[in-house]
Amino acid sequence: MLKDISDWELVGYGGKSTLEKEELRSPNRIDYLIKYPREFDEGVSWEDLTELIAAKIGTLCGLEMMKVEMVIRKGKRGCLLRNFVKEHNAMMAEEGGSLLPSLVDGYHELLESPLKNIELIEYGFKFMEKFPYWSAMKSEFINLQLFDVLIGNQDRHPFNWFYIQE
Template sequence: MNQESPKKNKDIQDQAKKNRGTEHQGTKEKFWFDENQDKLFKIGKHKGENWAEIVAFHLATLLGISCAKYEPGSLPEESPTKYGVISQSFINKKDGERLINANEFLAQLIKNYDPDKTYRQENYTFSRSIALIKVLIPPLKEKSIKQFIGYLIFDVWIGNQDRHHENWGFVASSTELSLAPSFDHASSMGCRVGDTEKQERLNTKDTGYNVEAFSSKAKTAMYNNDGKILKTYELSELCHKHYPEESCFWIQKIKQVSEQDIAKCFESLPENWMSDIDKKFTTKLLQANQKQLKKLCIKN
C-alpha cells in the first residue's frame, strides 16, 4: 500500500440535493445519490462505525478480498455536519444487474425460514450458507466457496459480528448469478467501544479483561447446527474443519500483514476520525486474531 496523507471528507452537499434515492435496508441513516443514484452515503450510529468501514475496506484490499469500496464523506448542509461513508455501487443497473441478499434464497431453500428475522435466526447456519452457494452457482461453486470462506475468515480477523443474512448475497444478471463482493463491516474491530474501556483493556494485567479476552468473546450472526450462536473463533474452526485448504489460503495472507501495513490503513482516514487509543486497540485486536488464526494452519 502506498504512503498516503490523511484524507479529507468528500463534500456531497450539492450532489445530495439532486437525484437522491432512499435506501430502506438496514437501520442506519442512508441514501443513494449522484446522477445515476449509484453512490450510497451511510451515517454510522457511532462515529467508530464510519472509520471501521474504511479501515476494513483497506484491510480487505490487502488480502485481495472482493469488497465494496468505502471512502469518507460529509453532509455540511446539516447542523451539525454529518459524517459518514460513501460507497460506490457494485451493481451495474444499466446491464440489468441486481443484488439479491442471502435471506431471500435461504427462505426458498429452508422450510419455515423467516427472511425478515435478521438476528437470533437459528436457521441461519454455516452449513446452510455453504449449501446455498452450491445450489445456486454449481458451475462456479469451488471458486465461490473459496471466496465466501475468505469473507468469513476476514470477519474473524477484524472481529466482524454482523455477517447476518442481509449482509452478503448474490449479483444477478440476465445470464448468470455470482457471489457479491463483501460489504457492511461497521460492526468490527471494537469500533463502538469507548476510549476509556479500550485504554483499560490495553493496560490491564487481567487476562480475563485484556484485548485478547475481548476478541475471544466476539460473536457472529451465524448459528451451529445445534441452535447455538457461533463465536468468531468457533466459526474459523468450522471453516478450517470443512475447508482447510481454502481457510489456510486466506490465513496465510493474513499472516503476512504487518503492523506497518495496518498503520497505513489508518492513513486513509481524515484527521481526528480515529483516536490514538482507537488505533492502538485496533492494532492489538487484529494481531490477537491474527495469532489465533495462525494456530489453525500451524502445519501449513
C-alpha cells in the same frame, strides 16, 4: 479534510439497515450510497469508519472489496460507497438485497431454523451447497467469512451476502 458532497443529488433512501443511508448521484452521474454513523446523546458511533477500515484491510489481503471513502454531507460525517447494484446492473430479489431466496429453495426455513451453534453452521453450509454458483464462489465466500472473524465484523449476515457475476 474530508470531501464535502452536500451538493450531490439525493435520489433515495437506502432500504432496511441498522445505519441511516442515502442514495446519491455525483455530478458526473455515478450512483453512490452514504452510510451515516448512529447518533447518541453524546457523540456518534464509528461504524462508518469501520466500513472504510474493513475495505482497506480486505484489499491488502487480496479480497475484492467495495470502494469506500469518508465524506461530509450537510455537516454529517459518513462513508461513501459506490452503488455496486446499479454499477453492475445486479439483480435484487427483495428488500435488504438478498438474492438467496430467489435462487435456492428453503432460504426462509434457514432463517427461521431453531438450530444453534455448530448445527446451524453445518446446516447453513449444506444450504449454500445448493446455490447454483457455489463452486465458483466457495473460496471467496469462505475467505470473506474468515476475514470478518479477524476484523470482528458482525454485519455480514445473509441479507448482506452478494455475488456479482459478470
